[in-house]
Structures are given as structure tokens and as C-alpha cells.
Amino acid sequence: MNEIQSKPFVGEPRLYRKITLLGPVVMNAYLYLGMVGVVYGVHGKTWIFSWQPILAAVLFTAVMVRISFPWMMNLDARYGTGSGWQLPSRQIKLPERRLSRIDKAQNEGDES
């Protein structure tokens, strides 16, 4: 196999914006509604409808939305750390796992 092969990665800021908005909203809506199901639906307790848990869920979601986008952009080297790294070129050997018997057999099967 030609090991050196690359194609453009699909990740881009607009997609990250969508993910970091929808992810926390969907996740926290699921958690709140799940808690409504258990706390009120199963046990009949009504505290889950008071303003404190609703405010906590909304604030938690807002904070997550606020921090997730720059976090994701940082991870993907769109900005922040990583720009200061040098790339010294070296010729090295990389340790590889030996082929297991199963992998060998599979490989030989593919070749024949």
C-alpha cells in the first residue's frame, strides 16, 4: 500500500461552530428531559420544574457553547498552540508491531 497518501480533511470552522452549538444544546436538553422523566415521571417530585435546575441547565449549556468552539479550533490547530513548533527533518526508523499469525494469514489470503 502507498502509505503516503492524503486528502483534504473535512473539518472547517463553520462545521465546528455547528457542532459546538448543537452538541451542548442537544446533550443538555437530553439530560434535562431525562431528569424530568426520572424525577417527575417516575417519582412525582416537582423540584425539577423550579427555576434553579432550569437556570443551571441553561447556564451550563451557555458556558459549554462558549468554551467548546475555541477548544475545538485549538485542537485542530486553527489557532493557538502548535504554531510555535519547529519541524526538523530526520530520517528515522519507527517501531512497528510484528504481524500476528492471524494478520499474516489474512495478508497471504489477500495476496493469493
Next chain:
Amino acid sequence: MYDALQSLLAPWYLEIKFLHLLFVGVWMFSTSVAYVFYLLPVMKAWRRHPEDAEILTLRNWVMERFDEGAIYEHVAFPMILLTGPLLYIAGGWHTGIDWLSLKLLIVLGLFLPMELFDYYLSHFGGNKHRIRLSGNAASYEEHIHMHWMFFLVSTPMVMIYGVLVLFLAITKPF
């Protein structure tokens, strides 16, 4: 049946809790150094220089090593899923305990599906080493990209909800 099991397990509550916490620690932190200090710098270099042949070689190597490095995490997770219900029974817990309900919703709704996908990416159809041996270069590249996108999406979620689950389990706030 449930009462009998509870009577059997109750004397071992603390020992089961020890195992549960041990595996939670392994699950949460076993890949953290490799991820932050080895995988991330290489992946960031790849994202900044996507056509650099030397970086591509290193990217492929580090991803394959990370697939294997996730073994500790992926052994720990089923152990958490085993010891968790044992604790639930031994401790006489029930769904009326609200912090526990929230914790279980996070585990079942986020961590479980996420880990199942991670098993696929690391050890089954998405294992890069095995795909490379099969000679399918397009599939190899596709799975590297898929795994990287998985890391991008899951990292903030795991960090935030992982810490929240620990907080809930330790402080039992409501």
C-alpha cells in the same frame, strides 16, 4: 432474588467501590499523556502541513500506536459497567437518588455510545494497523480522518462531562 443478591454483595460494598474507582481512573486518564503530548502535536503538525510526507508517516504511526494504547481504557470501561451495577445493588441505590440518575443519564447517553464507536475505531473495523495491512489506502485515510474528527468532537464533551460525573459521584450534591 434482588434482595438475596444485595445481601450477598453488601458486605463487599467498599471493595467493589475501590475496583469501580480504580477502573474509572484508568478509563479517564490512561491515554491522557499520550493524547496531549504525543498525538496532539503530530496531528496539529499534520493539520498545518497536510501534504508533508514525513509528517504523514509520523501521523499514521502515532495513530496506530494510539489505537493500541487505548487498550487500557477499553478494558477499564467494561469493568466500570460491571462494577457500577454491582455497587448499585450492594449500596441499595435507586432511581429516586437524583445525582445518581443524572450520572447514569450521562454514562448511558454519552459515554456508552461514544465508547462503542471508539472500540470500532481502535480495535475493530477502524483499526488503522489492520487496514494498512489490507492494503486499502483510501479506507486507511478515511479512518484516520474519522478518528481525528471523533477526537475533535469528543474531547470537550469527555472533559466536561467526565469531570461532572466525578463531581456528582464524590459530592452527591442533590
